[in-house]
Amino acid sequence: MSAAGPRADVIDEHVAALSAALHGPARAKSRLIGEIRDGLMDTAAAHAADGVPRQRAARLAVREFGTVDDLVPSCQRELTIAQARHTARTVALTSPFLVACWYLAGSIDQGQAWQLPRTAQLVAVHLAGVATFAALFAAVALAATGTLARRLPTPRGLPLVVAWAGTTASGAMAGAALALVTAAALATDWPLLVCAGALAAASHAAVAASARACRHCARLPVT
Template structure:
């Protein structure tokens, strides 16, 4: 492998983030190194020396990782925020379903308790969705005018974690309500949807926490 390939491979191994964004960043870095090496070759350096000079100009892996990781962390935070924004409304819908699950007195006592729980979960979902929307704005168009808060990705990661936990609890509440309500198929379907949402949000939040705790520039 050439010095450029070694350098790019070491950088790729040190970075964490969404695979598509990471691949694009590594490809851009590789293309930049190749262009710089070509310029040195045109100036008279041999191929090996041109590659070494290009690597030297770009900086060491330790120098490049913080800035690159910061970029990937913001991308992951946006991905997590988008996931929360798209799935959090399901908790509100689940709250509505539990609230209207059944009106038969014999079957309503536990669903009513589930209704109260689902109401709190709906509040969690609303707050998570608002934070997600603010994150997308802060890391999108507003990022051109204002710096992205350094702690924002970690806040998004934990907000997603809390939202995913709420979805897990909603799944249990819906399953319990379905066992007692006459229209159980609808509640069972909502529980399955809540469980799927929990899995998606939990996976994205976990990846965001890993990225947010890696070294980044301030």
């Protein structure tokens, strides 16, 4: 084994254990883990430059940084906020698609004899309103965890609120998709409604996954 081998093994094992204990957006988590690993390597190198054997230098670096249990709470809080921002951003970006669905639904022929398509339109309109409200809240959450966070602490409960806002928005999108597809079965302008339903379904899929991850992160212990 090379001289650098033991050092890398000790640090890599520590970093791998920390990574397994953390949950959050892949990109943010990768960046955080990379920064910690770089810090450990630099600290170990400093000890080695002072004449400490490399394996002991690595162990000293790990000890100075803290155990996995020591690091997880603060690291998880950072990732939880990152996940909340990811969910809020997803809601803010996908909700306009549901508004587009509202316009598409409103453009179909309303003089037809069937009442179910008209009812489905009304359902879609109300659900679009729910998603619009969620998008406005998402914009506020992005500000609270971004520019405002430099001056004011981020409320502890905000990630969970963002998660449930995302869940509400995804539910509205799923309901709108169902209503529009139902209307498409009876409407004369069914291609427009199918397109609207597809947009709503795609938006639901994107938001639901992010909101689920946010709920999980928000329930993890943090400092």
